[in-house]
Amino acid sequence: MNSEYELPQDEAAYSFGFLDEYAKREIRRCVLKAISIPGYQTPYASREMPMGRGFGTGGLQLTLALIGPADTVKVIDQGADDSVNAVSLRKFIEQTCPSVDSTERTAEATLIQSRHRIPELPLEEAQVLVLQVPYPDALVVVEPSEARRKIMHGEGDYSRLLTKLYEDIVQFKEITISHRYPTRINGHYVIDPSPIPRYDVPQLHHSKALVLLGAGREKKIYAVPPYCNAEPLVFDDVPFRTEDFTDAKGQRRACHRCGATNSFLDEIIGDDDAQGLDKTWQCSDADFCRGQRESSRVMAAQLA
Amino acid sequence: MGYVAIRGGGRAIEGSHAAVENLRTAEGESGTPLSLASIEHQLRLLTSRILSEGGLYHPRLAALALKQMQGDTLEAAFALRAYRSTKPRLLETPLQDTSKMRLIRRISSAFKEIPGGQMLGPTFDYALRLMRLDLANESPEAFRKVAGSFLQNAAVEDLPDSFPKVLDALRNEGLLPPLNTTARQAFDITREPLVFPVPRSAALATMARAETGSLLAIAYSNMRGYGDVHPTIAELRVGYLPVMLPHPVTGELTEAGEVLMTECEVVAMYEGNANDGPPVFTLGYGACFGHNEVKAISMAILDRALQKGMRDGPANPSEDPEFVLLHVDGVDSMGFASHYKMPHYVTFQSDMDRLRTTQKKNLASQTTTATRAPA
Numbered sequence: 001m002n003s004e005y006e007l008p009q010d011e012a013a014y015s016f017g018f019l020d021e022y023a024k025r026e027i028r029r030c031v032l033k034a035i036s037i038p039g040y041q042t043p044y045a046s047r048e049m050p051m052g053r054g055f056g057t058g059g060l061q062l063t064l065a066l067i068g069p070a071d072t073v074k075v076i077d078q079g080a081d082d083s084v085n086a087v088s089l090r091k092f093i094e095q096t097c098p099s100v101d102s103t104e105r106t107a108e109a110t111l112i113q114s115r116h117r118i119p120e121l122p123l124e125e126a127q128v129l130v131l132q133v134p135y136p137d138a139l140v141v142v143e144p145s146e147a148r149r150k151i152m153h154g155e156g157d158y159s160r161l162l163t164k165l166y167e168d169i170v171q172f173k174e175i176t177i178s179h180r181y182p183t184r185i186n187g188h189y190v191i192d193p194s195p196i197p198r199y200d201v202p203q204l205h206h207s208k209a210l211v212l213l214g215a216g217r218e219k220k221i222y223a224v225p226p227y228c229n230a231e232p233l234v235f236d237d238v239p240f241r242t243e244d245f246t247d248a249k250g251q252r253r254a255c256h257r258c259g260a261t262n263s264f265l266d267e268i269i270g271d272d273d274a275q276g277l278d279k280t281w282q283c284s285d286a287d288f289c290r291g292q293r294e295s296s297r298v299m300a301a302q303l304a
Numbered sequence: 305m306g307y308v309a310i311r312g313g314g315r316a317i318e319g320s321h322a323a324v325e326n327l328r329t330a331e332g333e334s335g336t337p338l339s340l341a342s343i344e345h346q347l348r349l350l351t352s353r354i355l356s357e358g359g360l361y362h363p364r365l366a367a368l369a370l371k372q373m374q375g376d377t378l379e380a381a382f383a384l385r386a387y388r389s390t391k392p393r394l395l396e397t398p399l400q401d402t403s404k405m406r407l408i409r410r411i412s413s414a415f416k417e418i419p420g421g422q423m424l425g426p427t428f429d430y431a432l433r434l435m436r437l438d439l440a441n442e443s444p445e446a447f448r449k450v451a452g453s454f455l456q457n458a459a460v461e462d463l464p465d466s467f468p469k470v471l472d473a474l475r476n477e478g479l480l481p482p483l484n485t486t487a488r489q490a491f492d493i494t495r496e497p498l499v500f501p502v503p504r505s506a507a508l509a510t511m512a513r514a515e516t517g518s519l520l521a522i523a524y525s526n527m528r529g530y531g532d533v534h535p536t537i538a539e540l541r542v543g544y545l546p547v548m549l550p551h552p553v554t555g556e557l558t559e560a561g562e563v564l565m566t567e568c569e570v571v572a573m574y575e576g577n578a579n580d581g582p583p584v585f586t587l588g589y590g591a592c593f594g595h596n597e598v599k600a601i602s603m604a605i606l607d608r609a610l611q612k613g614m615r616d617g618p619a620n621p622s623e624d625p626e627f628v629l630l631h632v633d634g635v636d637s638m639g640f641a642s643h644y645k646m647p648h649y650v651t652f653q654s655d656m657d658r659l660r661t662t663q664k665k666n667l668a669s670q671t672t673t674a675t676r677a678p679a
Contacts, residue, residue, distance in 0.1 A: 020390055020392040022393070023389065043499050044497055045494060045495045045497050048386045048388065048389050049386055053636050053640055054641075055639065077647065078649055078650045084313040088313075134640070146500055146626055172662045173662070173666075174662050178657060179651040179655070195650075197654045219497040219498070220497075243657040266649060267653055267656070284650055
């Protein structure tokens with residue numbers, strides 16, 4: 001071994017979007033395939049990213065393969081732009097994609113990467129939503145083997161999943177799946193829509209924006225193309241139910257900051273919560289909440 | 305009130321980076337920064353592990369990764385892997401011939417004597433694991449004196465270079481299946497995802513960069529009884545493999561450099577042969593970058609176990625290609641275990657919603673039963 005060897009100066013210099021061009025091309029091809037077969041989990045050779053598998057590397061590879069210098073990107077985690085992981089991902093994108101703008105405003109973004117939420121504001125045709133996915137396969141709860149799940153998907157065999165839902169109703173009188181609610185795309189494949197709450201699932205149905213889902217560790221890309229059917233798996237006589245935000249009096253809770261009663265809320269436990277009473281509720285979507293407050297200020301100013 | 309979810313995430317991250325750097329330099333003024341050459345040589349087995357799990361042969365970068373990650377093997381291998389993502393694949397390496405390895409060590413436990421002889425080389429196998437207190441305060445002079453003394457009295461021409469492979473002898477005797485010489489495309493796990501069933505080359509490539517501990521644990525389950533590979537090490541060799549690549553102009557195979565690697569071939573008991581022909585021993589193969597003997601042995605055992613699973617269906621976890629291959633990657637498993645540290649309050653909100661609703665329904669049905677009971 002050459003003991004004189006030193007690291008070349010350019011050893012740590014990275015290209016636009018970090019990934020090499022061949023990797024980007026491969027991901028774009030998979031995206032095209034995923035759009036062409038809605039809900040199909042397209043396998044791809046996921047690359048290692050400089051953040052942990054499970055931290056959004058699948059979403060990030062999609063973002064980096066699709067992003068161009070004219071894009072404006074927004075990154076959220078749990079609905080918030082300043083959550084640690086969102087900050088870390090946004091910083092990395094800014095670092096490796098010079099000339100790309102980043103924004104916190106949903107309406108301004110051309111590309112939105114998100115973990116666990118779909119923005120409250122309905123998305124537009126010119127926008128792409130990238131969701132980070134830990135478990136790409138809705139069937140994993142009933143079948144551990146990927147090879148067998150692949151056959152079940154091909155045959156449209158979701159009987160075991162439906163049985164699970166049925167057994168839930170028998171045992172608990174309620175379907176107990178809280179998030180990652182199995183959703184049938186375009187009448188065939190059932191997807192795991194990523195760990196978004198049930199509240200967000202209806203947003204997938206006929207979404208104007210393209211929704212791409214990327215699982216880095218599990219090496220899968222799938223899509224909900226624009227204006228595509230996306231229906232949560234239910235029974236005719238048991239309707240799909242989203243999270244319940246009514247209080248004991250049957251009133252819909254409101255965000256304590258902006259007053260909205262039409263958003264997904266975070267439950268925040270105060271310091272004096274010994275009796276479980278010191279709770280406040282606020283919008284999980286930080287940009288939506290800010291927008292509500294701004295427009296009510298404008299209205300107040302107009303009235304004054 | 306007053307609690308706001310992870311506000312100022314950016315500042316917090318910067319602060320944590322500073323804290324990490326502070327611990328790295330905690331020796332203060334009496335400390336000397338580790339040189340990459342020192343890590344590469346004095347912690348050579350650690351560097352080897354990173355090379356192998358990182359799947360990129362770059363000892364100096366592996367040393368840098370170890371320094372940066374303060375000795376965390378999972379993180380260091382991960383950094384090397386991520387660096388690899390930025391590099392295009394320029395060409396496919398043709399088959400490399402490991403009989404050309406310049407060996408520093410080779411043993412066979414199958415035979416007392418082997419062609420070329422057993423060569424123990426650098427190993428702790430027969431060293432007593434007693435604390436060597438003389439190393440605690442080793443002087444630079446003593447260190448340099450040792451460095452100069454090894455093989456001082458041996459003539460260069462007396463030092464062996466390459467050795468024949470032990471398996472060849474067994475094969476010549478008809479104890480092993482004949483070599484399958486049909487040219488097959490090797491599966492490149494860095495460019496193709498694993499879609500099961502996968503060919504053996506995909507399994508070998510996956511295990512070659514697997515996390516050592518994960519591989520060992522699953523191989524050990526097979527050795528202990530959740531499996532039946534009773535292996536004998538036909539040959540374990542460690543050395544420098546000349547890497548032959550086609551010359552960019554002439555296309556002729558040219559030595560482009562060499563990589564330190566460990567190779568292990570195990571022979572296991574024969575089985576009834578499904579095809580016609582006499583029964584023969586079965587083989588398991590393991591190889592990885594760097595000097596990692598336990599890893600190469602574990603891999604060879606699992607290769608043998610997986611071949612059986614692929615043929616007859618898995619009877620044990622270690623024979624199930626999906627189970628083994630999807631759970632041995634350190635970057636994947638460590639990343640996913642770490643991700644649970646990230647906020648999950650939106651999904652937890654959904655969880656609470658389900659539990660509260662179910663509890664309510666449960667309470668309601670209990671009350672109905674209670675009121676009905678006296679009637």
